[in-house]
Amino acid sequence: MRNVFLFIRRYFNFLFFLVLQIVALSFLFRYNRFHEAAFLSVATEVTGRLNQKYNNVEYYFQLKKTNDSLAKDNVRLHQLLKENFEAPDSARKFITDTVKIDSVKKVQKYVYMEAKVVSSSTSSQANYITIHRGSAQQVRPNMGVAGSQGIVGTVVNVSQNYAIVMSLLHRQYKVVVKMKNSNDRGTIEWDGSSPLYVTLKDIPKSVKVSKGDTVLTSQTSSLFPANIMVGTVYEIVDDKSSNFYTLKIRPSTNFFNLEYVYVIDNTQYDEQKRLEDSTRKKIQ
């Protein structure tokens, strides 16, 4: 027993170092799996506030860009107005109204909420975005996030006034998408090498794919409504050993100058999830 104490006293520094290493590594690996760590929600609140102070300054330098992107967004929305889709004044040809306006009262399934980006990263392997909207403003984990140009990521952690979004540029991020032409579904991932490209897998080789094809969100992802822009095919990587394509996709969102994003609330997410989980339990 005495020797044990002597040993501990002799190597106390080394043991202390080992303990700290183990604490740090357990933070690291637990966080990646469960999106939780000690004091994280308190720390998010503090770092969020600091980030916001910084963003207040930086915001002025970005005003022009923000204005441009908002104007573009406006134009896009104007083009969707019902008035733009008029049938021409001849009996030969009719253009059907492509905008669906609910005449029968339906439940709104997806609710959009705008949020300001106060911090974002693109340089690491695990990129997150902090937005200034939290649980007090109806943000919950597992909500999809999209920008004006395309999808951005998913909310993974929420404090009272801030939320952390796991960006598309995160090695553990996965989302189900579809090809616009064929409606075939695949999974988007990021291999961690370049923030300009992501990878699309699981599209069978029987489908015809060419460069520049559009990739949209699929309604089966349950985080995003269908047909939100994801990106375009940049390169088709030829893999002879597989029956599936590996496609290099250029995301339509510019992650370097995000200013505002939309948090998308699927109002029936919980119900769907509960049903699926209970089914899984029954089968087991």
Place this chain on the structure above:
Amino acid sequence: MSVLMKNIIRFILFILVQVFVLFKIPPLHRFITPYLYYLYILWLPFNMPRLSLTSVGFLFGLCLDYFTETPGLHAAACTLIAYVRPFVINLLISKEGADKSYASPSIRSMGWAPYATYVLVLTVLHHIYLVFLEWMSFGSFMYFIGKIIATTGISLLLILVTELLFFRNEKFRTNTA
């Protein structure tokens, strides 16, 4: 200003500079991440007990981690260099009792060559561990090596600039004063 106060201010400044200046720079290349923050650990006084040195390293890294949302990543690397630091200093001190007569490691107290070696060894150690943790589940080995080399290069450049801009005039301490 007392040594403690000075180090507390440095602590905050290094974190802020790293988070709001260096991490905000648009990436030059996918290999390059400009790291400077760990210079704080290299600048800590000689006479700190090893126990508190290690814990300061851990705390410092953890603070940065809460900004980058990677709890434990920088903390692990900082703890490692804070722990190894005394060994490296012991090996490199050439002047008799430089660690007694000067307050903290610098060009003036250790001399050019030993100080450069000291910075180089700890920088490489820090980056190897950091990149290793970051790329644990990643395949490409060339990527690992490339990132270490590029990041070390840019870090050494930043440290050189910092040392030239903020020259720390270490006073020679004697028993009489």
